[in-house]
Amino acid sequence: MSGSDLIAPGRGRGLVDVLANRYLLRLIVRKEVQVRYRGSVLGILWSYIKPAVQFAVFYVALGVFLGLNKGMNNYAVYLFSGIIAMNFFNEAFGNAARSIVGNGNLIKKIYLPRELFPASSLWVAFIHFVPQVVVLLIACLFTGWVPNFWELGAVFAGFVIIGTFALGLGVVFATANVFFRDAENIVDLLIMVATWASPVLYVWTMVREEVPWLVNLYFLNPLTVAVELFHYGFWHPTVVSGGTWEIPPHLFVVWTPVALAISVGFLLLGDAVFRRYEGSFAQEL
Numbered sequence: 001m002s003g004s005d006l007i008a009p010g011r012g013r014g015l016v017d018v019l020a021n022r023y024l025l026r027l028i029v030r031k032e033v034q035v036r037y038r039g040s041v042l043g044i045l046w047s048y049i050k051p052a053v054q055f056a057v058f059y060v061a062l063g064v065f066l067g068l069n070k071g072m073n074n075y076a077v078y079l080f081s082g083i084i085a086m087n088f089f090n091e092a093f094g095n096a097a098r099s100i101v102g103n104g105n106l107i108k109k110i111y112l113p114r115e116l117f118p119a120s121s122l123w124v125a126f127i128h129f130v131p132q133v134v135v136l137l138i139a140c141l142f143t144g145w146v147p148n149f150w151e152l153g154a155v156f157a158g159f160v161i162i163g164t165f166a167l168g169l170g171v172v173f174a175t176a177n178v179f180f181r182d183a184e185n186i187v188d189l190l191i192m193v194a195t196w197a198s199p200v201l202y203v204w205t206m207v208r209e210e211v212p213w214l215v216n217l218y219f220l221n222p223l224t225v226a227v228e229l230f231h232y233g234f235w236h237p238t239v240v241s242g243g244t245w246e247i248p249p250h251l252f253v254v255w256t257p258v259a260l261a262i263s264v265g266f267l268l269l270g271d272a273v274f275r276r277y278e279g280s281f282a283q284e285l
Contacts, residue, residue, distance in 0.1 A: 015171075015271050017113035024112060028120040032095075033127060051087055051132050055080050058201060072203075073239040074143050077136070081234040082200035082227045084132040089162045089223060090191045092125035096170025097187045100281060101177050108282050115274060118170045122163060136234060143238040151233045154252075158229030161259045165222045168266030171274050178277070178284050198223045199231075203245045219248065225259035 069075035096118035
């Protein structure tokens with residue numbers, strides 16, 4: 001082995017190591033799921049109950065009391081498609097950001113690619129995302145959901161944007177959280193703001209009407225684009241007229257590629273930061 005092939009102790013190849021250690025990744029994902037539901041009577045059923053309660057609260061408060069469902073067909077589908085998108089992001093991002101500190105005892109005892117921990121958080125979030133999609137699909141089918149190729153593609157693109165963006169941000173904050181525990185509080189704030197900074201509980205046209213100068217900045221948020229892609233894929237095929245909703249201009253030819261580029265940029269940034277500081281994780285923990 002030449003000197004150029006040597007790697008500093010405690011440092012790996014970044015997220016590439018996740019692909020090379022898929023067996024370990026499966027073990028960590030299984031462990032995370034088992035730990036989460038240890039001692040739980042309902043187990044994975046909580047993946048259905050929590051979003052159902054969340055949906056009911058928002059639907060009654062916003063749809064019924066504030067009347068957002070007026071003038072919009074199948075508002076329940078519109079609302080729930082946005083909720084599951086944000087639930088996926090919130091769980092993936094939040095758990096990834098806490099994954100290194102949360103597995104500190106294991107990291108201090110043995111060496112294994114540390115990127116496996118935030119990557120496993122993304123997979124666990126996906127496991128909880130699937131039951132919510134199943135419930136949404138059932139609701140969509142009852143409301144006449146017959147999607148075309150582009151609408152299915154929009155859902156896939158939205159999923160990729162959310163997963164990439166959540167993992168990128170999660171790796172950045174997982175690194176920061178090792179050195180500054182205040183990072184967890186910042187993560188909580190970002191998760192709280194994210195739902196309201198994206199068109200989950202309202203329609204994007206409200207932003208255009210109230211603060212038109214903010215629209216371009218609004219769509220630079222990858223989550224805004226992803227939520228609108230979910231709306232286009234799940235909700236749009238169920239209605240003839242969207243009422244107060246319309247497809248955002250340039251959603252597919254401009255904003256979707258921009259959102260993908262920003263998400264990949266955060267992933268590359270997170271990978272670089274993580275690789276730079278992971279050698280100090282065991283010492284700081």
